[in-house]
Amino acid sequence: MPVQRPSIPKGTRDFLPFEMVRRNFIFETIRGIFQLYGYQPIETPAMEHLSSLMGKYGEEGDKLLFKILNSGDFLDSSTPLPTSVSSKELALKISEKGLRYDLTVPLARFVVQHQNDLVFPFKRYQIQPVWRADRPQKGRYREFFQCDVDAIGSDSLLYEAELIRIVDDIFCKLGIKVLIRLNNRKILAGIAESLGDASKLTDLTIALDKTDKIGSEKVNEELSQKGFSEEAIGRLQPLLQLEGKISHKFDILTEFLKDSITGLKGLEEMNQVRERLKSLDLTNKFDFDLRLARGLNYYTGTIIEVKALDAEMGSICGGGRYDNLTGIFGLPGVSGVGISFGADRIYDVMNELDLFPQTITTTTKALFVNFGEKEERYCNSLLKALRAEGLAAEMYPDQAKMKKQMDYANRKNIPWVVLIGENEMKTGKLTIKDMLTGEQNEMTIQEFTGILKK
Amino acid sequence: MPVQRPSIPKGTRDFLPFEMVRRNFIFETIRGIFQLYGYQPIETPAMEHLSSLMGKYGEEGDKLLFKILNSGDFLDSSTPLPTSVSSKELALKISEKGLRYDLTVPLARFVVQHQNDLVFPFKRYQIQPVWRADRPQKGRYREFFQCDVDAIGSDSLLYEAELIRIVDDIFCKLGIKVLIRLNNRKILAGIAESLGDASKLTDLTIALDKTDKIGSEKVNEELSQKGFSEEAIGRLQPLLQLEGKISHKFDILTEFLKDSITGLKGLEEMNQVRERLKSLDLTNKFDFDLRLARGLNYYTGTIIEVKALDAEMGSICGGGRYDNLTGIFGLPGVSGVGISFGADRIYDVMNELDLFPQTITTTTKALFVNFGEKEERYCNSLLKALRAEGLAAEMYPDQAKMKKQMDYANRKNIPWVVLIGENEMKTGKLTIKDMLTGEQNEMTIQEFTGILKK
Numbered sequence: 001m002p003v004q005r006p007s008i009p010k011g012t013r014d015f016l017p018f019e020m021v022r023r024n025f026i027f028e029t030i031r032g033i034f035q036l037y038g039y040q041p042i043e044t045p046a047m048e049h050l051s052s053l054m055g056k057y058g059e060e061g062d063k064l065l066f067k068i069l070n071s072g073d074f075l076d077s078s079t080p081l082p083t084s085v086s087s088k089e090l091a092l093k094i095s096e097k098g099l100r101y102d103l104t105v106p107l108a109r110f111v112v113q114h115q116n117d118l119v120f121p122f123k124r125y126q127i128q129p130v131w132r133a134d135r136p137q138k139g140r141y142r143e144f145f146q147c148d149v150d151a152i153g154s155d156s157l158l159y160e161a162e163l164i165r166i167v168d169d170i171f172c173k174l175g176i177k178v179l180i181r182l183n184n185r186k187i188l189a190g191i192a193e194s195l196g197d198a199s200k201l202t203d204l205t206i207a208l209d210k211t212d213k214i215g216s217e218k219v220n221e222e223l224s225q226k227g228f229s230e231e232a233i234g235r236l237q238p239l240l241q242l243e244g245k246i247s248h249k250f251d252i253l254t255e256f257l258k259d260s261i262t263g264l265k266g267l268e269e270m271n272q273v274r275e276r277l278k279s280l281d282l283t284n285k286f287d288f289d290l291r292l293a294r295g296l297n298y299y300t301g302t303i304i305e306v307k308a309l310d311a312e313m314g315s316i317c318g319g320g321r322y323d324n325l326t327g328i329f330g331l332p333g334v335s336g337v338g339i340s341f342g343a344d345r346i347y348d349v350m351n352e353l354d355l356f357p358q359t360i361t362t363t364t365k366a367l368f369v370n371f372g373e374k375e376e377r378y379c380n381s382l383l384k385a386l387r388a389e390g391l392a393a394e395m396y397p398d399q400a401k402m403k404k405q406m407d408y409a410n411r412k413n414i415p416w417v418v419l420i421g422e423n424e425m426k427t428g429k430l431t432i433k434d435m436l437t438g439e440q441n442e443m444t445i446q447e448f449t450g451i452l453k454k
Numbered sequence: 455m456p457v458q459r460p461s462i463p464k465g466t467r468d469f470l471p472f473e474m475v476r477r478n479f480i481f482e483t484i485r486g487i488f489q490l491y492g493y494q495p496i497e498t499p500a501m502e503h504l505s506s507l508m509g510k511y512g513e514e515g516d517k518l519l520f521k522i523l524n525s526g527d528f529l530d531s532s533t534p535l536p537t538s539v540s541s542k543e544l545a546l547k548i549s550e551k552g553l554r555y556d557l558t559v560p561l562a563r564f565v566v567q568h569q570n571d572l573v574f575p576f577k578r579y580q581i582q583p584v585w586r587a588d589r590p591q592k593g594r595y596r597e598f599f600q601c602d603v604d605a606i607g608s609d610s611l612l613y614e615a616e617l618i619r620i621v622d623d624i625f626c627k628l629g630i631k632v633l634i635r636l637n638n639r640k641i642l643a644g645i646a647e648s649l650g651d652a653s654k655l656t657d658l659t660i661a662l663d664k665t666d667k668i669g670s671e672k673v674n675e676e677l678s679q680k681g682f683s684e685e686a687i688g689r690l691q692p693l694l695q696l697e698g699k700i701s702h703k704f705d706i707l708t709e710f711l712k713d714s715i716t717g718l719k720g721l722e723e724m725n726q727v728r729e730r731l732k733s734l735d736l737t738n739k740f741d742f743d744l745r746l747a748r749g750l751n752y753y754t755g756t757i758i759e760v761k762a763l764d765a766e767m768g769s770i771c772g773g774g775r776y777d778n779l780t781g782i783f784g785l786p787g788v789s790g791v792g793i794s795f796g797a798d799r800i801y802d803v804m805n806e807l808d809l810f811p812q813t814i815t816t817t818t819k820a821l822f823v824n825f826g827e828k829e830e831r832y833c834n835s836l837l838k839a840l841r842a843e844g845l846a847a848e849m850y851p852d853q854a855k856m857k858k859q860m861d862y863a864n865r866k867n868i869p870w871v872v873l874i875g876e877n878e879m880k881t882g883k884l885t886i887k888d889m890l891t892g893e894q895n896e897m898t899i900q901e902f903t904g905i906l907k908k
Contacts, residue, residue: 006567006783009551012499014564016571020495036841038818038848041474045466045597046500046583067523069549071587075541087529095523097463110468113460117470119865121851129500133525143499156851279831329460364492377733387490394492397575397610411573
């Protein structure tokens with residue numbers, strides 16, 4: 001066979017041990033806190049029926065789905081392909097499965113499919129990779145991990161507060177200072193309604209979202225192009241740059257939304273969430289930010305987005321409430337709320353800010369130098385004793401030169417080297433070399449175990 | 455949008471919380487022991503270039519690869535498709551990526567690609583799903599997890615012994631009694647050589663493997679059909695049913711292989727592995743079994759296969775030594791040895807034998823009954839106190855009827871329910887209901903924490 005230069009598909013990554021321990025630190029922290037709040041793990045297959053995925057993420061999303069070629073002889077030889085078939089038509093003909101694009105649609109499918117086996121409210125978390133055929137760029141990958149946590153089957157705002165508390169806990173534990181931005185889709189809908197055209201909600205939110213970047217003048221031009229009247233745009237101005245205390249924002253909005261039942265409902269929800277959060281004693285700040293819109297259209301209530309304060313990075317966590325996610329799979333009227341942590345971006349932020357603890361490592365605590373067969377046999381019981389105490393230890397595989405064996409310990413950052421030769425086998429003691437100081441000491445296996453356990 | 459009846463692709467599975475905790479118990483046990491022996495985690499992408507995968511698993515394997523449709527407008531419209539294109543030809547034209555089929559070929563690719571960043575011998579483990587377009591049947595899935603552990607870059611037989619010790623440790627910890635079968639590819643090659651035709655190694659191993667199922671007479675017929683001479687078949691007979699002590703097998707084989715350098719080398723390796731294992735004091739039995747062949751052709755030395763003694767199940771773990779796995783990716787002469795644990799089969803065996811500890815659960819320890827807003831606010835600090843001690847606790851999301859809230863606790867197997875009403879808020883004590891006995895007691899949060907920690 002010809003020799004191949006090894007590489008992986010663009011936008012995908014290998015993870016080396018030093019990256020794995022850091023990633024696992026993030027996953028374990030997130031998982032641990034999810035569980036403290038009573039969320040339970042599920043997993044779904046990497047592949048879903050394309051029919052479950054298509055049409056759920058907009059036209060652009062459909063294009064970004066990785067499609068899997070049907071197995072076997074997927075072309076029906078009795079009906080040959082039309083010569084002018086397009087890629088899109090052909091794809092639908094020869095592909096029935098796709099890789100999951102997020103964890104939300106699979107969750108909706110899962111809840112409907114297993115509804116009789118679940119206890120509602122169903123509190124689940126799910127940590128798995130997702131795949132998108134996006135153009136790869138810095139911080140954007142074609143395979144990346146999402147850590148989702150959702151409560152399904154209750155419209156209690158307690159869950160909004162609980163999830164925000166989880167956000168606070170997780171970022172405290174990871175050491176990332178964040179700002180938690182909150183908004184409510186009903187408020188945005190109410191604003192569109194009050195401006196005279198509820199159908200223009202999307203145009204409105206897109207424009208609001210740009211205020212920071214392009215300024216209110218350009219935003220007004222855009223609104224005008226989208227067909228908002230001069231009068232409507234005029235009335236909108238106080239909302240565009242709504243700053244200051246939350247209570248101030250509430251006052252202005254209560255007046256603005258006084259004729260919109262939806263808008264006032266949203267404001268009431270926001271108020272309740274805020275009241276709950278006040279009694280929760282969060283470490284990180286939260287803010288009510290009218291410009292927060294979030295892209296996906298399935299949100300119907302509270303929306304949440306989290307940004308790291310000390311790093312240049314987009315949102316590292318976000319989510320919200322959706323009232324009819326399971327409807328498309330035949331189970332209407334089930335309300336849920338959830339958030340998703342972007343593990344890859346969190347990783348980048350922690351790396352940039354040097355937040356990973358020095359202590360996390362999967363390296364062994366001790367390398368036993370290999371002096372030959374007899375010594376190797378003698379060391380077996382010592383290795384066994386250490387491992388029985390939960391202490392990782394290994395023996396160099398052959399009687400190589402001392403320099404080579406020490407080099408192995410050094411390059412792997414193994415902190416202790418154990419030397420067992422003729423003398424040690426006689427005395428029953430271990431000669432231990434501290435790889436940091438270079439110091440050597442004789443001790444018993446019990447003494448060494450004690451040191452390693454510290 | 456039309457309502458869809460939810461389902462997942464055949465051969466794939468959802469995992470519910472009760473399954474997840476059991477699966478995680480297996481993964482954590484395996485991972486923990488891998489780490490005790492100095493193996494470090496890596497991960498590779500779900501997708502590899504098809505060119506990295508094709509031709510590595512035989513013709514049948516190529517067919518079982520899940521291929522991913524190229525993104526975007528994958529048909530080159532300037533060169534229309536020939537009308538008589540076959541599925542195979544078309545697939546190669548419109549698909550450049552495939553889902554990984556195992557963790558061994560990705561490991562080889564990884565080692566070559568990252569050789570300058572790795573410390574050799576490179577001891578790695580990898581726990582990830584793999585995908586095969588196999589016909590689904592009981593115990594065979596299209597997505598399943600492999601737990602691989604390999605030592606790369608050393609030909610020391612210490613690693614064979616270490617891996618077998620890992621097998622022994624893991625199955626002890628999981629509570630599965632196993633038989634560890636060993637053989638050596640060089641011995642099989644030596645036998646083929648001694649019979650006069652080294653090229654017939656594959657035919658020979660296939661036939662040997664069938665002795666148990668079809669009996670030696672039928673095996674002899676098959677060997678004859680494959681072109682083995684009567685004389686060769688006659689000489690082979692004592693080997694077909696080689697039973698008894700390992701030392702007896704060695705005696706017979708030493709005589710049989712006396713003219714085959716390869717065969718004697720294999721016997722010497724097997725002897726060294728056996729000597730090492732004798733000093734390791736394993737709990738499970740190991741046996742030298744000449745009929746063990748293992749399908750994949752990349753093995754060149756020791757081969758290992760593990761079966762559960764008390765369950766009807768194929769091999770639950772297997773592996774061996776390969777001398778040139780990385781050669782195809784441009785790095786010849788690197789020897790490695792590894793084994794793979796089949797998590798899905800191990801799960802099935804543990805379920806069948808009822809081996810999962812009763813204690814593994816991700817359910818919360820305590821449900822706080824929701825009596826209303828005031829009580830909810832009061833309970834926040836209690837929930838916080840429990841979680842700060844690492845104790846999972848949750849509050850019911852709204853002031854539902856007591857029966858409904860108790861039902862939730864019961865169905866989720868939550869062992870304790872906390873009742874905080876007017877009275878408790880006055881006294882500062884908690885009323886705790888033991889859901890197993892139905893007993894109710896008043897106590898402080900410290901006392902309750904003490905109970906939960908037991």
